[in-house]
Structures are given as C-alpha cells and as structure tokens.
Amino acid sequence: MTRNSGTRRWVLTGLGITLALSTAACGGNVGGGSDAAAEDFPGGDPVTIYVGQDPGGSTDLIARALADAASEDLGVPVTVENKPGANGALAAQELAGQDPDGHTLMVFNGSLGYITPLAVPEDEAIDIADYEIVTGVSQDDYVLVTAPSSGFATVDDLKNAGRPITFGTTGVGTGSQLSQELLFAQSGIDATAVPFDGGSPTLTAVLGGQVDVGSIQLGEAIEQIEAGELTPIVTFAEERPSYLPDTPTAVEAGYDVPVQQSRAVFAPSGTPQEVLDRLQAAFQAAFDSPEYQQFNEDNQLTPNEVSGDELREQWTSNLDSYRSVVEEYGIDLGGAE
Amino acid sequence: MDLTPVIDGFGVVLEPTNLLYCLIGVVIGMLIGVLPGLGPAATIAILLPLTFGIEPVTAIIMLAGIFYGAQYGGTITSVLLRLPGEASSVVTVFDGHALARQGKAGTALGIAAIGSFIGGTVSIIALSLLAPIVASFALDFGPPEYTALALLGILLVSTVSSGDRLKAVIAACVGLLLATVGRDGFTGAERFTFSNLSLADGLDFVPIAMGLFGLGEILYNLEERHRAVQAPATVANVWPSRADLRQSAGAIGRGSVLGFVLGILPGGGATLSSLAAYALEKRRSKHPERFGQGAVEGVAAPETANNAAATSSFIPLLTLGIPANATMAVIFGALLIQGVSPGPQLVSQEPELFWGVVNSMYIGNILLLIMSIPLVGLFVRILRVRATVLAPITVLITLVGVYTVNNDVFDIVLVIVFGALGYLMKKLGFDPGPLVLAFVLGSLLEDSLRRSLLIFDGDVTGFFTRPISGVLLVVFILVAALPVLQGARARRRAVARPDTRELV
Structure with missing residues (x-):
C-alpha cells in the first residue's frame, strides 16, 4: 500500500x-x-x-x-x-x-x-x-443557552437581572466552564458556577430552570434550540457557526472569549x-x-x-x-x- | 395517557433479536435460580461486560429477564428438593416441599407459576401507569430533589434491609466513604487517589459489583459442602385443581399488592416481600396449623409476592434513577455502561428503551410460564454440575469480562480486592447490598447536595420550600422515626419466625 x-x-x-x-x-x-x-x-x-x-x-x-x-x-x-x-x-x-x-x-x-x-x-x-x-x-462550538421561561435573551438581560445568576457547566476544567467564567468576569455579572456531570445533565438542568443558563456543545443542544425549548444567547465561536447563523458570537456581543472544543x-x-x-x-x-x-x-x-x-x-x-x-x-x- | 410509545414498545420487544435475548435472559435466570448460591445480582454483575456490544434495550431486556427468571427458578428446587435456589424462595420450601411429599409437586409448581405470572403482570401494569406520571415531573427534579431522594434511599437501604441493621448501616457507611474517592467534580482537588490516574474518576461501579457480588459469592460458595442431590420426584398433574385455585386466589391477589408495594421501597425487594406475604397469609388463615403441612396458599402467596416485587423494584430505577436493591444497582450500572442515565427523563427521552424493557416483562413472564413446567427435569439435572467445575469458569469469565469494559488492568485488581472483601463480608454476616447501594447513591447525594447549596447560595431552608424535596424530606424524617414502629411489627412477625429458623 x-x-x-x-x-x-x-x-x-x-x-x-x-x-x-x-x-x-x-x-x-x-x-x-x-x-x-x-x-x-x-x-x-x-x-x-x-x-x-x-x-x-x-x-x-x-x-x-x-x-x-x-x-x-x-x-x-x-x-x-x-x-x-x-x-x-x-x-x-x-x-x-x-x-x-x-x-x-x-x-x-x-x-x-x-x-x-x-x-x-x-x-x-x-x-x-x-x-x-x-x-x-x-x-465543536459552545453555545450559551437558557430556558425560554427565564426571559433572558441577551447578555445584557443577564447583566440587568438584578440578582446573581447561576450557570451550569459540564464539569470542572471544561470549555463549558471556561467560556462562561470568562464571559461573566468580563461583563461584570455576579454569577455562580454549578458543575454537572457532562452535557446531558447540564441540558436537563437548564431546561428545568434549575440553573439560569448553561454552556453546552452545539451538537448536544441544537435539537432543543430548533424545537424552541432553549433560547441561544451567544455562541463562544470565533465567527458564527454555519449551524446557528442567527445567534451572535460572544466576540460580537463585545466579549473576547472564543472557546471551542x-x-x-x-x-x-x-x-x-x-x-x-x-x-x-x-x-x-x-x-x-x-x-x-x-x-x-x-x-x-x-x-x-x-x-x-x-x-x-x-x-x-x-x-x-x-x-x-x-x-x-x-x-x-x-x-x- | 398517550398509548403510542407503549405500543411501539411492543414492536421493540417483538424484534427477533430482542425476543431471543429475552429468552436467553429468562433461561439464564431460571438456571441460576435453580443453582443455590449464585444469585441474580451476582450473575448480572458477571454478565455486565457481555452487554457492552449489544443495543441498550436488548441488554436491559436480557438482564431484567435474568432477575425475574431467577424468581421462577428458585421455586423449583424449593419444592422438589427442599433446597431454596434463591433467598426469595426460602419460605416456599415449607409448604412447597410438603406438597411434593404428598405427591402434589405438580400442583405446587403450577400454583407457583400461575401466581408468579399474575404477580408479575399486576406489577407491570402498575409500572406502566405510574411511570409516565412520575416522568411528567421530570424537569422539576433538580439537585435539591435528588439530594432528598438519595438521602431517603440510603436511609431505607440501611434500615429496612432484611439482615442485621447495625451491620447494614456499617456497610452503607463504607459504601459512602468509597464514593468519595476520586477527583472532586467541583474543585478539581484529588481525594484518596494516591496520584493514580486510574482513581481520578473514582472507583468504578462495575468492578465493585462484580467483585462483591460475583467473585465474593463464588469464593463463599466454595466453602460450602455440596450435598448430594437426590433424584427429583416425578412431576405430574401440573394444572392445579379448581379447588386449589379457589383456595389460593386470595393469596395471589394479596401477594401481588404486597409484593408490588414492598418492591418499590428501597431495601425491600423479593426476599422481604415473600416473607411478608407468607406471614400475612398465615395470620389471615382460619387454620394456620395447615401452614407447613402443604397449604397451597403457602406456596401461592410468597411466589406471587416475590415476582411482583422483582418487577416493581424497576419503578424507582427507571423513573427516578434510584436503585431499590442490589440487583437494581447492578442494572443501574448496566445502563450507565450503555450511556443511558436512568432518571425521570428516561420515559420521554428513551421511550423505546423504557417501554421495550417494561413490555419485555410480559413476554418474559409468558415464556417462563410456558417453560417452567416442562423443563423442570432439565434444570434439576444442572444441580449435578460440580462446583469445582463451575467456580473456575465463572471466575475466569468475571476477570476477562471486567477487563473488556474499560480495557484497564486496574479494574481486574479492583475485582480481586472487592472479591476478597465480599467474601469476608459474607463470612462475617455483612450483606454487601447496602455497601453497593450506598456507593451508587453516595456520589449522587454529595454532588446534588453541593449543587443545591450553590443554587441556594448556601441557604439550607431552600430544600423545604420546594414542594417535591420538601415532601421527600418529611418522609425521610418519618422513616428515621420508623424503628419505633418496627419494634411493634417485629413482635407480631415473631409468629412466623420459629419455622424460618428451623429451616434456614
């Protein structure tokens, strides 16, 4: 050969x-x-x-x-x-x-x-x-999602929530954690990390409103996003992924945190x-x-x-x-x- | 309720592969039910790695078949040989063997099979109705709810178990301690890992279950001297007479309900419910002196109850992700291997798996009913296989099997260590069940508690202001106060106990 x-x-x-x-x-x-x-x-x-x-x-x-x-x-x-x-x-x-x-x-x-x-x-x-x-x-891109019932749609909404935000991560030392820590630190949002054990439990916690937001790999969240069960706030990609063209990147929203898997x-x-x-x-x-x-x-x-x-x-x-x-x-x- | 997924579930079961594995499962179940010593938890633990390459639904169908198949199998040797194959068939010995001596072995086996079938079926129907209701709360189950559930589960497991309560609590505590090994999922700090990367994710459940249940039981059984098995009495006239049926109808009905309820409770399960059903029938009977002399109800009640309980113990596992007994803990492990995390979302996220498994139980019970009578002679002959042949083969399968799960030699070491521990525990009268259950629930408890406290910002009252976790914690407090009530119950049960001691 x-x-x-x-x-x-x-x-x-x-x-x-x-x-x-x-x-x-x-x-x-x-x-x-x-x-x-x-x-x-x-x-x-x-x-x-x-x-x-x-x-x-x-x-x-x-x-x-x-x-x-x-x-x-x-x-x-x-x-x-x-x-x-x-x-x-x-x-x-x-x-x-x-x-x-x-x-x-x-x-x-x-x-x-x-x-x-x-x-x-x-x-x-x-x-x-x-x-x-x-x-x-x-x-693989990370996307920040929330349940529609939370009423959040943009990073500014989170900033103006008037209370500390809880965010679900897929674990310690993951891109999910890093992306959100960076975003909330740069935007000055008072937020607490709640680590879960992988993407699926994090998704469930966001869907059920147990945490306000979560950063999940795009492939794992796309189904719920398309079904309208999750609202995408920003992606952490360098430029808009072709799979989610209408959601701004964190960079566009003014925060310099490209994080990808x-x-x-x-x-x-x-x-x-x-x-x-x-x-x-x-x-x-x-x-x-x-x-x-x-x-x-x-x-x-x-x-x-x-x-x-x-x-x-x-x-x-x-x-x-x-x-x-x-x-x-x-x-x-x-x-x- | 929407019946489409239920019907689709039947489609899943009727696929040839799934039917085949269902058959394999119930046959293996009956086999190990016949063999004294190796129980369903051990067998399922040993066979876990084999399920690795097959579809999740197929795997669980087979493992479930082993569990309820064993309840049938255990009856056969109880009746014919006065040798209970399973702990849950111990009470069947009393009247079952008495009937056999009267030449009515066929009647006893027939009644047991019919009772088992009815008990199992009642439980499946109740499971089918109950699961979607629990599942509709799925998204309301957050970390605080899981904290309360895990607490309640550990408490029940260590207090309601059938053995010595203090020893059960000790075993549960060891399980909780073992659950703390590994990298802390919240801070990344290492706990008891001795800088060994194999321990970074904590101790794996599979080698622990395979060691404690599988290897431990094999070692323990080697010590027992095996009695020579006498030739089984010929079994004729399997269909019970109309009078026998009428006599046991009530026992079967009550056994179904009792078994169903006790099966759901963590720490309950088949053994406890068979004892309770026997005691109940004896107490209700107008002629309690007939019990032990060949009363059909004395066979019908425990056999119905243990099968109902075997089925209903799937409810907490499949709907809440909380294993109710040791066997369920092993099946929990099997689901995790397959990448399925059992919980309230299971019904909606994996309807094929859920309904496939649930509906396979109907088929499995029918298969068992058909097989159990004609195959009696064959199964009894298996008892003649010597332990010196069986034990080395099983040990080899266990060790090769555990390696194939993670391709990690470290797991083989773990199996041997926990095998030795399991052997010592059995020898000293400790039930390894609470250890394994507490181990499984321990990490759930710790993670959920810490998540909850992060969400509540450290405010503990948050647990009581949420409806589901509030109710569960109230139940927890009630159960914690239960020992007082149990004292009274133990005095009542003492009526049934003398015969138990005599025979076990």
Missing part, C-alpha cells in the same frame, strides 16, 4: 532515525525496531486509536468515523479502544507509554491540552509537547516523520470522503483539518491566552465557589 518512491522513502527513514535518536537521547522509550517499521508502515499490522471518553460520546463517534475511512486507505484494520478516565488524561498517559511506531494513536480533546491544565495541579496536567501530532480534526489525532513522542506523514495521508483521505463530511454536518462539527504543526500552534496559543485572561480576571477554574 505504500505509495512513496524508493528514494523518498530512504530520505524519510533517515529523518525518522534522526528523530528517533534525538528523542532517545531525551530519555524517551523508543522501540528498537521503529526505523525498520517506518520503512513500510503500516506493514500489515493493525492500528489502534485510543479514546479517553466513553463509547457513544462525540469524541468516540469522531474516532470511529475516522477509523473506518482511514482503515480503507491504510489497508489494515483500524480499531477504536475506549480508555475513559480523568477527562482523557488516563488514555493520554497510556499513549505516552506505547511504542512510537504509529500503530497506537489517540483522538485528543483540545480541552485536555489547553483548559484542564488551568484547573488541575501542575504535575497532573498533560503537556502536548510530550506527543507528536498527526493532524487536526474538527472543532478542538480535536486532533496524537501519536507517542518519537514516532518517525515518515509514519506520521503516511498516517496524515490516510486521515486526509478520510476527511475527503463524502460519508465523513456528512458525519461532520450531522454532528454540527466544523472541520479543522490542519497540519500537526499548525494545530500545535493553535492549542499552545489557546493555552497561553486562556492562562493570561484567567489570571487577569482572577478566575479560579479549580475552585467553583
């Missing part, structure tokens, strides 16, 4: 060896046979993609949609293995310990790289510098460049397939199919800008009170 010409393969293998050696010097546990494996990746061996969430969630669905299409291009089985725990940190930790031969990958959640580090102790935070990035995948395919540190390239090509083929594009559409996902380097830049700059704005407003993501 390898389509590279012989010469190019040798050059790249050389690169791979250099890279492997350089990481080995840094103390990475590089498998001895990685250069030989790099030559004709995948070489008939299956590829496993870790997912740090339960089956059925959006990350899991994305991984499965990608696996199907990539398997066709690679000519070997690509299986998804769920290793839920600690918001994906458990799977990420396990990925770091695997042989960097391209046969073990993971669909990484952006929040793990650029939001959770702001909420958990430093030694538990995942550093994306410890991984290779195969490719960016897609982005981003997803990317990661590999263990020290994976040879040639293998990364081959994988990238396989995922590109997946992105190009009409089934996958339909999948994105069905799940309100915005493609973010950028190169590994570009993605690393995106996520690193996200972490930096969130860290500075969180410090500026004295927001403590860890302490909800």
